[in-house]
Amino acid sequence: MAPRYDLIVVGAGPGGTAAAKAAAERKLKVLLLERGRRPGDKQMSGSYLFRTITEEIFPGFEQADFHKGQIRLGGVDFRWMLDNDEKRHGISVAPGADVMRNWMTVYRNETDEWFAEQAVRAGAELKTALVTDLLWENEGTESARVRGVVTAAGDFEAPATIDASGLNSLIAERAGLAKWGVDKVMLGLKYIYRVDGEVLRQRLQTYMDSDGVEVDWGATQMLCGSNPDHFGAHATGMPGRGIVSICFYSALKEMVEARVNIHQRAQWYLTQPTCRRLIEGGEFIYCDFHALAAGDMVGYVPKSYLPGLLLVGDAGGFSQPVDNFGANVALWMGRMAGELCADMKTRNDYSEAMFARYEENWRNSWVGEDNVPEISVFMRDGSLNQVFKTMDDVVSYAFACKWENTSYPSIILGIVPKILPVLPALMEAPHLAKRAAEVGLKKASPLMQLLGMWPGTAPNAPKPKGE
Ligand SMILES: Cc1cc2nc3c(=O)[nH]c(=O)nc-3n(C[C@H](O)[C@H](O)[C@H](O)COP(=O)(O)OP(=O)(O)OC[C@H]3O[C@@H](n4cnc5c(N)ncnc54)[C@H](O)[C@@H]3O)c2cc1C
Incomplete structure (x- = not known):
């Protein structure tokens, strides 16, 4: 018989280690599987982690030795090169050292190893093994359920498996939850x-x-x-x-x-x-x-769970679609998934409805609110480039005019025709504005209901369609 655990976590990246630690701290018998020779072995060095979430999940992070010799960026300088010449259009943001202090430069091959050590310290068992497939109960039927994993080192079983194996996850594909293309x-x-x-x-x-x-x-x-x-x-x-x-x-x-x-x-x-x-x-x-999954044009997986399985981090395509910072998303989702699995064990309830709670939770959180893949189209189809170019033209024009004592009203009149051509490109940006309006409306809904301003809540108000 295959060895049995309360939870199997595939992948010892930020998502997997956070999940394993959260569940092990709640006394689950956790198996953490990593294909690399050690956690971090497969990672590509430098990265930026958000201090608050990382310290919250892995106390001691900010004092860890691996920060020695690292650098802190004082700001972000993002520029477009046009025609490979010296002219650059871009935007520099320097919010100050106090703010940037929470953006920590690390080497992921060092941090992932340390994260995994913390998960092991909490009680998780770490094994080097490549997961090649899923084990199923009632495979191919309506009551299909994941019951474990197949690895080069043998099979392992658990009532819950967390797939945190990163981008292009084989497991997510085998489960039929994701099929990413190029x-x-x-x-x-x-x-x-x-x-x-x-x-x-x-x-x-x-x-x-x-x-x-x-x-x-x-x-x-x-x-x-x-x-x-x-x-x-x-x-x-x-x-x-x-x-x-x-x-x-x-x-x-x-x-x-x-x-x-x-x-x-x-x-x-x-x-x-x-x-x-x-x-x-x-x-x-x-x-x-x-x-x-940077410059994400595809968005997150349409469904992030099955009975017996949860997708965390890049495995579910959850790289931040706007800024591409996926590690903190993975950390946050990993902890949430680990805690939910602990909850399932406490209730002895591994029903589909319990697994579905995971999706409900992230959709109703900042992770769900941020799923605006259209915004990366704006960045990649040249529209952002055009906006920067226009900004550059406008500023160059305004300065040149000022040095020649042109009046400000005349400068403004000269700027208007420069802005017009970029308007079509800006028409793509409202995706984010639309999402902001949706989120704002959702946040305001309890108050609006209280005041009777939400559709159907005012006295004698007609019921909204469909109710
Ligand atoms: C060049 C680059 C720079 C980046 N910079 C940043 C940044 O600055 N900040 C940021 O937040 N994000 C950054 N990202 C994105 C970030 O790295 C990912 O979003 C994040 O690592 C996702 O974490 P994860 O735990 O989901 O997956 P991963 O970190 O990819 O971890 C998956 C783990 O699973 C293991 N694994 C995979 N398949 C199997 C298998 N079948 N069996 C067993 N183990 C398996 C892998 O070896 C790996 O250890 C960057 C990405 C790249 C490539």
């Missing part, structure tokens, strides 16, 4: 260079924050090509570790269609002055790849 996948490529720490410090002009972390005050830019085939690239220098990490992202579908290799795309960025200066004299150490 349109969902971004390819991330990272080049790592060794550069002398003191030299880097001078190049980045860093300063030491009051908590001992070095701050790069917005010296590195996120650059996007005007050609949507090249989505973006950014470089992060870490004087404390003496390395520069350069990341390139490109949509798989667009690369296939344009018949380009991501290394070719990388060459463009490496020749940009800010990047060239950062790595000058450095030694290339290694590169690695990762798939991610």
Whole structure:
């Protein structure tokens, strides 16, 4: 007979470790399966984690040793390159060190290992095994239920399985819950260079924050090509570790269609002055790849559970569709899934209705509210580029006029025709505004009901259609 657990968690990334820890703390017998030689082994180094949620789930995170030598960004600098010349249109946001302190630079190969240690400390059992399939009860019938997993190291059974195995999850596909195509996948490529720490410090002009972390005050830019085939690239220098990490992202579908290799795309960025200066004299150490759901045009899975199975994090396509930060979404969903499984055990209720609660919970949360995949179309079809270009034109025009003593009313009149051509592009942005209105209405509904202003709640009001 296959070994039996209360909960099987597949994947020791942020989602899986958070789920395993939450459930083990509630005394469930948890098996955490990871295909890598160790958790984090398959991860692609640098990343940004949100301090609050991570510290909440993994107390001690902010004091952990792996933060040594990391850098803090003082702001975000997001620019479009047009025609590969020196002219850049973009937006720089520097909300200040107090705000950026909650955005922590980490190496995921270090943090994932530490997260998994915390889950093990809470009582979860960690095993190295590649999950290749699901075990079913009544497979192919209406009462089908997942009863465990098949791995290279044997089968394991549990009344609940959490799939946190990341993007393009084999399990989610086997369960019939997800079938992502190339349109969902971004390819991330990272080049790592060794550069002398003191030299880097001078190049980045860093300063030491009051908590001992070095701050790069917005010296590195996120650059996007005007050609949507090249989505973006950014470089992060870490004087404390003496390395520069350069990341390139490109949509798989667009690369296939344009018949380009991501290394070719990388060459463009490496020749940009800010990047060239950062790595000058450095030694290339290694590169690695990762798939991610960034620039998400497909959205989340339509259904995130089956009896016996819950999808967490990237496995369900839950990478943040607007800003692409998927790790904190995975952490948050992982904890929620782990706690729900503990609740099922306490009630001894593994009914479909209990599994369905997971979906109900995330849909009614910030994760559900943020599911606006259309916004990434706006970013990738060139519309955002056009908006930035217009902003640049307007500002350049206004300054040029001012230096020649043109009056402000005349400047405004001159700006109007520059704004008109970008209006069609802006017509795509209302997806987010529409969602904001929906969320606002939902939030206001209890008060409106109380005041009798919600359809059907006013005295003698006609009932809304369908009731
Ligand atoms: C280059 C890059 C940069 C990114 N930067 C950020 C960032 O700065 N901030 C942010 O929040 N997000 C970032 N993301 C997205 C973020 O990495 C993901 O959203 C997040 O890792 C999802 O977590 P997860 O736990 O769902 O899955 P993963 O982190 O992908 O973890 C899945 C785990 O499951 C294991 N696994 C997979 N298949 C199996 C199997 N069959 N059997 C056993 N184990 C298996 C994998 O080895 C892995 O350890 C970035 C992604 C990339 C690629």
